[in-house]
Amino acid sequence: MLHDSCFRNTGDARSPHAAFDRERGGRETRARGDTGSPAGPEVPQAEGSQATSEQPVQEGQALEALQIELQPVNKQASREHARLKLRMWQRRQRHLQQRGALIQGIRGFWAKAFVNHPQMSALISKPDESMLRHMTNLKVEEHKFPRECRKILLFFGKNSYFQNEVVTKEYVLGLDGYRASHSSPIQWYPRYRQEAYRRRHDNSSLNFFNWFSDHSFAGSSRIAEIIIEDLWPNPLPY
Numbered sequence: 001m002l003h004d005s006c007f008r009n010t011g012d013a014r015s016p017h018a019a020f021d022r023e024r025g026g027r028e029t030r031a032r033g034d035t036g037s038p039a040g041p042e043v044p045q046a047e048g049s050q051a052t053s054e055q056p057v058q059e060g061q062a063l064e065a066l067q068i069e070l071q072p073v074n075k076q077a078s079r080e081h082a083r084l085k086l087r088m089w090q091r092r093q094r095h096l097q098q099r100g101a102l103i104q105g106i107r108g109f110w111a112k113a114f115v116n117h118p119q120m121s122a123l124i125s126k127p128d129e130s131m132l133r134h135m136t137n138l139k140v141e142e143h144k145f146p147r148e149c150r151k152i153l154l155f156f157g158k159n160s161y162f163q164n165e166v167v168t169k170e171y172v173l174g175l176d177g178y179r180a181s182h183s184s185p186i187q188w189y190p191r192y193r194q195e196a197y198r199r200r201h202d203n204s205s206l207n208f209f210n211w212f213s214d215h216s217f218a219g220s221s222r223i224a225e226i227i228i229e230d231l232w233p234n235p236l237p238y
Contacts, residue, residue: 096139100137100139103137103235104136104137108133109235110132110135110136110137110138110235111129111132111133111135112238113231113235113238114132114135114208114231114238115129115132116238117226117230117231117238119226120208120223120226120231123206123207123208123211123223124207124208125207125208125209127199127209128207128208128209128212131159131161131209131212134156134157134158134159134161135154135155135156136155136156136157137155138152138153138154138155138227138231138232139152139153139155139232140152140153140227140228140232141153147172148172148173149170149171149172149173149181150170150171150173150178150224150228151168151169151170151171152168152169152170152171152224152227152228153166153167153168154166154167154168154169160189160191160192161188161189161192161196162186162187162188162189162192163187163188163189164184164186164187166184167184167186167212168182168183168184169182169183169184169211169215169224170182170183171221171224171228177221177225178221178224178225178228179221180215180216180220180221180224183214183215183216186212186213196213200213200214204217206218206219206220206222206223208223211223211224
């Protein structure tokens with residue numbers, strides 16, 4: 001009676017062995033993950049492989065389209081950067097002009113700045129100090145075309161050494177630093193010309209006088225670097 005009741009609850013009129021086989025088959029099917037559908041083993045994998053091969057092409061097309069959209073943005077950014085750079089340059093020039101006007105009212109300002117600079121002072125002699133006392137102003141100009149260069153302008157009042165009111169030194173800026181390009185010839189007064197010649201040839205080492213007389217000798221770019229990158233931007237510490 002117990003067996004009949006169990007079999008009747010399953011609703012199976014067949015033998016107990018058939019019910020047992022069907023239940024075991026169901027467990028095996030669930031263990032395999034079989035849904036009961038036909039095998040068709042290669043079709044889903046083939047579709048996945050095709051989608052994978054198309055994905056890099058679609059991403060490349062999207063990247064190309066985005067890059068095209070980015071081009072006008074880059075051009076606009078370049079224009080805005082150029083405008084900002086011009087505005088800042090103009091603003092800086094106004095401040096430098098005002099600073100120059102104030103410095104011209106301070107007698108011997110640049111002579112003190114040159115002499116008090118720790119590296120420049122080692123290159124300046126006592127006669128150089130006397131000559132620098134006549135220096136009224138200093139300017140450094142930046143030029144981009146036809147090549148990037150820096151132009152140093154030293155302004156002098158009347159003195160007993162030379163006639164130049166302005167002495168210029170030009171340097172081309174390259175990967176290896178400053179390279180001498182052009183220098184104003186010093187117009188020595190006759191009474192000092194022989195002394196200048198003697199000083200220039202008796203001491204061929206790097207010093208301010210030799211740089212001032214002719215900046216084309218080796219090592220002169222060091223003096224230009226001190227003036228351009230240190231003294232000119234902010235002379236007040238010296």
